[in-house]
Amino acid sequence: MHKLKKFSSTVHRVEREQMILNRDYQDLMRYLGFNCFESVWLYRSGEAIKNIKARSVICIRILIHGKEKYFYLKRHNTEYIGLRRLFMQLFPKWVLSQGRKEFENICDFRKCDLPTVVPLAAGERFVRFFWAESFLITEDFTPFISLEYLLRDHPEFLMGPEGEFRKRILIKEIALFARRMHQSGFNHRDFNATHILLHYGNQSNVPQIALFDLQRVDKGKFLRFRWIIKTLAEVIYSLSNEIFNKEDQIYLFKSYKRKKKLGIWDHFQFFWIKRKTARIKRHTEKMMARRKARRKMGLMER
Secondary structure, eight states: OOGGGGSSSOOOOOTTTTEEGGGGHHHHHHTOOSSHHHHHTOOOEEEEEEEEEEEEEEEEEETTEEEEEEEEEEEEEEEETTTTHHTTOOOOOOOOOOHHHHHHHHHHHHTTTTBBBOOOEEEEEEEEEEEEEEEEEEETTOOOOHHHHHHHGGGGOOHHHHHHHHHHHHHHHHHHHHHHHHHHHOEEOOOOOOTEEOOOOHHHHHHHEEEOTTSSEESTTTTTGGGGHHHEEEEHHHSSSTTHHHHHHHHHHHHHHTTTSSSOOOOOOOOHHHHHHHHHHHHHHHHHHHHHHHHHHHHHHO
């Protein structure tokens, strides 16, 4: 299958003061007027996608050779770095801010041929000794779509005899991607339908898989045996119960393990995954209830 190399090729970096650029996008950055950290930080055009206390995301739309292109600027508001800043004096290559960290994670994934979004640039500056501001700019992931979008807007794609066939292939491809990711030394801590990207090319039933939002990635060897539990539990929870059943969950696990028959340890792991899925469900429901209560209180105060 032809790969979209744009989403897995190595990023060639150009480092400047307070910024790192993708060498292939230097001209575009100049076109946008992003020639220093301050020019990006003060940029206020574009469509607001998210605006919370910790960070904001805006979509930048431009025309290039008559075609619309979309880019996303994620700004992380002032964050507390703490004593890690002191250790940075001894280890200058340490990455401390969220924007820079996600840029590095994207580059590391691509080095291992794990497809993800295209990064344009990242920036990091310290406003006080223990406080930092940062940003990340990425390109829109078209022609990929999120698995969440597919399940919400086109569930019929995975229904009926043909849909059932496509669903089994999809489950296997997601499981094998997770396995490759873990074997490469990474664990995406939000590996779910929202962040799993799909591309079906040339009427193929086999999707290409990619990931985005790599802000939270584990790389340490400690507790690596738990990665399979958290990852598959996240996937199972995020899949629609109307489309995916228990057999599909077991098939996901078997595909990850690359086994047709499960042993005693495998059964224990799957039981562990089911318990973790239930905890994620309870935690999410509590969070949703709190948000609903806060919104209700806000309306009452008005």
